[in-house]
Every structure is written in C-alpha cells, then in structure tokens.
Amino acid sequence: TPGGFRVQPGPCHAASYRQPSVIGRSSFAGVVACEAGYIRGKPLVAMERLYAWPLGLFTLCAMAQAPVRLPLHPEEKHGYHQPCVKGERGTPKGSAFYAENFDNDLGGWTATSDEGSVVWHWTNTGPGTTTSQYPVPPLNTTSGWAMFDDDFEGESGLFNESSLVSPVIDLSGAPVNLRLSFDQYYQVFDEDLVDVWVGVSTDDGANWDDILINDGVGRDGRPNPEAMDVNISDLVAVNPANVRIRFRYAATWDYGWQVDNIAIDELPENDMALLSAYTTTFDVTTASGQPYTIYPFAHLVTLEATTKVKNKGYMEQTGVVSTMNITGPNSDNFSSTTAPADIDPALEYEEIFEPFEPNGELGAYQAVFSITQNETDEIPDNNSLTRNFAVSANIYALDNGVVDNFQRQAPDNLAENYEVGNIFQFQVDDQITGVQAALYAGSAEGGLIYGAVYDPAVNNTSHPSLRGDFTTEHTIEAADLNDIGGTTFVSMSFVNPIDVFQGDVVQVMAGTFQASDSVRFATSGFVPSQIALIHYPNLEENMEFTITKTPMVRAVLASGPIGIAEQDGLVSVVRAGPNPFSASCDLRFELARASNVR
Numbered sequence: 001t002p003g004g005f006r007v008q009p010g011p012c013h014a015a016s017y018r019q020p021s022v023i024g025r026s027s028f029a030g031v032v033a034c035e036a037g038y039i040r041g042k043p044l045v046a047m048e049r050l051y052a053w054p055l056g057l058f059t060l061c062a063m064a065q066a067p068v069r070l071p072l073h074p075e076e077k078h079g080y081h082q083p084c085v086k087g088e089r090g091t092p093k094g095s096a097f098y099a100e101n102f103d104n105d106l107g108g109w110t111a112t113s114d115e116g117s118v119v120w121h122w123t124n125t126g127p128g129t130t131t132s133q134y135p136v137p138p139l140n141t142t143s144g145w146a147m148f149d150d151d152f153e154g155e156s157g158l159f160n161e162s163s164l165v166s167p168v169i170d171l172s173g174a175p176v177n178l179r180l181s182f183d184q185y186y187q188v189f190d191e192d193l194v195d196v197w198v199g200v201s202t203d204d205g206a207n208w209d210d211i212l213i214n215d216g217v218g219r220d221g222r223p224n225p226e227a228m229d230v231n232i233s234d235l236v237a238v239n240p241a242n243v244r245i246r247f248r249y250a251a252t253w254d255y256g257w258q259v260d261n262i263a264i265d266e267l268p269e270n271d272m273a274l275l276s277a278y279t280t281t282f283d284v285t286t287a288s289g290q291p292y293t294i295y296p297f298a299h300l301v302t303l304e305a306t307t308k309v310k311n312k313g314y315m316e317q318t319g320v321v322s323t324m325n326i327t328g329p330n331s332d333n334f335s336s337t338t339a340p341a342d343i344d345p346a347l348e349y350e351e352i353f354e355p356f357e358p359n360g361e362l363g364a365y366q367a368v369f370s371i372t373q374n375e376t377d378e379i380p381d382n383n384s385l386t387r388n389f390a391v392s393a394n395i396y397a398l399d400n401g402v403v404d405n406f407q408r409q410a411p412d413n414l415a416e417n418y419e420v421g422n423i424f425q426f427q428v429d430d431q432i433t434g435v436q437a438a439l440y441a442g443s444a445e446g447g448l449i450y451g452a453v454y455d456p457a458v459n460n461t462s463h464p465s466l467r468g469d470f471t472t473e474h475t476i477e478a479a480d481l482n483d484i485g486g487t488t489f490v491s492m493s494f495v496n497p498i499d500v501f502q503g504d505v506v507q508v509m510a511g512t513f514q515a516s517d518s519v520r521f522a523t524s525g526f527v528p529s530q531i532a533l534i535h536y537p538n539l540e541e542n543m544e545f546t547i548t549k550t551p552m553v554r555a556v557l558a559s560g561p562i563g564i565a566e567q568d569g570l571v572s573v574v575r576a577g578p579n580p581f582s583a584s585c586d587l588r589f590e591l592a593r594a595s596n597v598r
Helices: none
Strands: 006-008 020-023 029-034 099-100 110-115 121-123 146-148 161-163 176-185 194-201 209-213 226-231 246-250 256-266 271-279 293-296 307-310 317-327 334-337 341-343 348-352 363-372 384-392 405-407 419-425 431-437 449-455 490-500 505-512 521-526 532-535 543-545 549-551 553-557 571-577 586-591
Touching: 020 505, 110 246, 121 532, 146 161, 176 194, 209 307, 246 256, 271 363, 271 384, 293 363, 293 586, 307 317, 307 363, 419 549, 419 553, 431 505, 449 490, 449 549, 505 532
Parallel strands: 006 029, 293 384
Antiparallel strands: 020 029, 099 256, 110 161, 121 146, 146 256, 161 246, 176 226, 176 256, 194 209, 194 246, 271 307, 307 348, 317 334, 317 341, 317 363, 363 384, 405 521, 419 505, 419 532, 431 490, 431 553, 449 505, 521 549, 532 543, 571 586
C-alpha cells in the first residue's frame, strides 16, 4: 500500500534465512512472505519463533582474510590496572623438611644486590605507596614476608637485580622426591622487562640451577596469595646435605615480588591437576572459537571445550579421565568424558572434548570440568574448574557483566578521542541494530558517546573501515556510571542497522567525540590477545592496539526479539503491525496468566 509494505507473516526456514520471496510487486507495494525477517534491509519487529534452531548447520567460518596482529596498548604504569584477586589467607606449611614463614625477620636468609639499588627485604606492612590507581597490595598471608618493591623503591628506566638466598639446608634425611612450595603476590607491568627465577645450589652458592617461573602471566588480575610449587628433586639430588634456595628478580622498574611461607616437603605421589579450562578453542588466525560470555541464539556454534592437565605427582597416574558436564535451562545437559590414560610424572597435556551444541534455549549455562584417576589424589582442590556462558535473544558479549576495571587512552594520547570494543564473528546473515556500553565512574556527565561497527584493518598501519554510520549519540548522565561491581549499560541504536553476513568478522566499538569528556569505558574480565581493541580514529600512526581487559561493549542484533522483554515466560506471542511502522504500531500479545504489563 502507499507508504509501506504490507507484511504477510509466514514460517522462517534456516536454509532461506533472510532471503525474502516477493509474491507480488507493483509501483507502490508488494506482499512479502516473512521467510527472512527483513524487508529492504530493515528489521521486522519480533515475530513468533516457531522452531528450534538447527545448530548443526552453523559452524565457525574463516574470515576472508586473517586478522591483523596488533601490538599491546601502551599503559601508564601508575594507571589502569586490575586490583588483585583476593585468595585465602596463606598459612605456614604443615609437615615439611624445611619451612620459613618470615613472621619476624628474614630468618637467616640474605639479600644480595646484584645490580641497581633495590634489594629484597623483610616487611610486615607491605609495598610503599605510589600514585597507581590500583597500588600493589600487601601479600595476604601471615604477619610478615619477604619483598622486592621495585615500584616504590626503583626509578623509571633503572634496571634492578637482587636475590634472596637461604641458609644451607640439610635435606640428606629427606626423600628423593621433593618440591619447593611458597605463597606469592607477583604483579607485572611489562612482561618484556621483568623475569623471576627460583634457583637451587648444592655447592654453597658457587653454581646455581635456575627455573624461570611466572612467565607470560599477563598484566592484570594476579591472585593474592597465589600458591606456587616447583619440583626440585633432580636439582637437590646432587648433594642433598648442602642445599641453598634463592629467589632472583631482574627488571627495569616494574612492580615487584612478595613471597612467604616457604617450605620443602615431599612431592605428592599422586596429584593430577586441572591447570585451565575453556569452553572454546580460540584461534586468532581466523577469529574462531572466541570465548563469548553471551551468544545470540541465531549465532550459536558448536563448542569444542579444552582443558590443560598436568601430573604434578612423582608417580605415574593410571586411568586418568577428564570430564566435562554442562547444565543449562530446561534440562539442556551434556557430558563428555575422555578415554582413560596413563600419565607420566610432570607431563602436561591438553584435552579436547566432544563438541557440544546448545539447543538454543535462552538462559545461563554452566560447564564443570573435573579430572580423576585410579589412585587417590592427595590434593583434590586442583581437580575441578567451572566456566559460565549464556544464550540471549539478540545480545552478543565477551564481558562478564560486572565492572571490575576501566580503560582509557594511553599516557601519550590523553588529548585524543578514542574507541574501545571487541571482535565479533557472525554465523548467519544478520543486522546490528545497536551497541551497548558500560561507563566507569569518573566519566564526565554531559559527555557524548556513540557506537560504531568496523571492518578490521588490512594492516597495523591503517585504520579499520567504518561500516555504515555511527549510532545515535548518548549523553552521559550520573545514573549511567558504574563503580566496581556495577552492571549498568547504556544503549545506542543505529538509525540504519548495519548489515553483517555469514563469516563476517567485525569490530563493535564505543567511542567518545571529545577527549576532554574524560570518558572511561568499563571493563569486565580478560580475553586472549587480539580480541579486545582500542582505536584512535584521528591518529595517522599507532592508531590501534590490542588490550587484555574486556571492554563492556556489546552488539545488539536484529535476529532476536527487538525491544520486547518476555519476562518469566508470561508472554508467549508478540506481533507488531504495521511493519515497518512510522508514527504508530499495534502490538498484540498473549499472557499465560494475569499480570502487570509495561
């Protein structure tokens, strides 16, 4: 009819999703079967979903070209870092052949100054005060500990190296299978400029065997305390009656290292450990297998979960089995168990589980990973891990939903407007109708933000390409701002939704027009490198970087119900007409029982 199409609702089919068939056409109008959910690129408002998505048809597709590897974003050292993760307060070890808890002093340990001015020392108060927004915290253990305080005592550009060396330890009466265990808090600013080792000497310190530890741990979110253990059996065996232990730190003005509750005890005979677990197998070369926390039901994929496992005992472990149990809404449960295997001591390996296809039911899913063996495990605390994800009608997300940090410009770019966001891959043709973002406290009220979608840059010397237009602008209000623990998002809509197609990989970003608005975008959780990005649209070089904190920036899609919150299962059907509409729209819905409706 003049002024718009007339819609004849009909069933949708996965094979022809978003391919409208025009039944009739005239100079003014046409009657369109709703096989597609779209007319001339415009989204239809929520239609009744009449089927379960055949998820087996949708697999991760490689993008047209490999993503560009971007450098890590430069951060201000005393800037925007994740607070420590509080663990259980450490306690002195139990039965051990040697133990030192540093409760009153260094207990006979000596500190050497190998280079620079900073050395290990004893403290019961913690690191010195700096201007860091998230200062290095005291080690969360008993009343005293040893510390190398590079942040407070060091200087910018100054290299420091110092060792903390034990007195002679006689282990001649100890068994041959030994481990060194200790509590630590270790915070790194620049991984390329810091290394730490645990060393063993059996000749009064004339020669040392060093073991590099804490390598590649990342910049953010270190546990406090973190329980560490190192197998020293072979190193001690040369001369167990004359053993010295040392902790060596070498860095150019980094944060520091704190250790406590050092013990040497017998390595467990039987200890299988689950080191890590993920519901996906992320591949940066294709952007596939990303660790999404919220999947839109139209873009669900087969999840291929992985775990990293290690035999931390000194005996072979037999009949080792890894298990994954996933529970979801409406009894959407799935289990996968690996074949039994015999694992040699110190062997570390990866398990890949049978693929799992969520059935598309909206709601929360939990994946519990566990490991067992024939022998009785002596340390059962490291035998299980839990991961969570959700399925949404039309929200795509990588963040954990609760603010734990924020991101802003690098120190040299504080006068630049900027954007942050995440990489998303699409499994079917769709449209992005809006962008959601969370803002951190300290952002100026009255400032303007927007959302945008980009095609990734072809190289790291060019900008990503804007797809379509920006969203409508949003003016920041006090109610929009989040402290740590906040969950408030703002929504920004595209006037003309952005088309995306099966296999597309795009950047969904939120940005600020003026650096003077001091916008701080909230972050939640961590992602592998190259998934989360920061972009400076006005710079000619060094304009885009990767970050490891996850921006709370989400994509809102057209493939699910739009603007209809069907709470508690009360609303079973919602229809809108005319569609598209301009000045008015008629919504018709059915309620399962009498209820207040908003």
